[in-house]
Amino acid sequence: MKDDCIFCKIAAGKIPSATIYEDSHFRVFLDINPATKGHCLIVPKEHFENIYELDADTAGKAFVLATLISRALKNVLGCDGLNVVQNNGPIAGQSVFHFHMHLIPRYRDDGLSLLVEQEPGDMEEIQRIRQLLKDELQ
Ligand code: AMP
Ligand code: ZN
16 A cells, blocks of 8 residues: 555555445445446556556456446446557646556447547558567567
């Protein structure tokens, strides 16, 4: 537990939250600034700052849990779709530096846009990056 981390405190139950699920590894609670109705956060109890620090076991468990919570959101709220969002670093929109996944139920006409404008890429650059990453991952 990191003393100055709000999600460590929420996960440990030291700060109240609108919890919908808890087990020995995770707490899931409703976001206080919901992007849509039912927006919730999956938060591991152990402190990892971001995806780079997250261990494989917790990563696997987090996604399994995401499937369970997503089905509950669909069954209870009748959402028409759902975004899984996970931000790393301020430039990517991370504001709480304790790893978490957003589950954002989507509704027809909810007016929310998470999609960025995309344009066809430079194929030479795509191939160059492909090679760099393949080498890194070997
Ligand atoms: P991110 O910007 O990806 O780091 O997401 C942090 C999220 O945590 C934001 O959507 C905040 O609204 C949410 N948040 C911050 N403090 C609390 C809190 N005390 N209870 C519930 N959600 C929170
Ligand atoms: Zn923490």
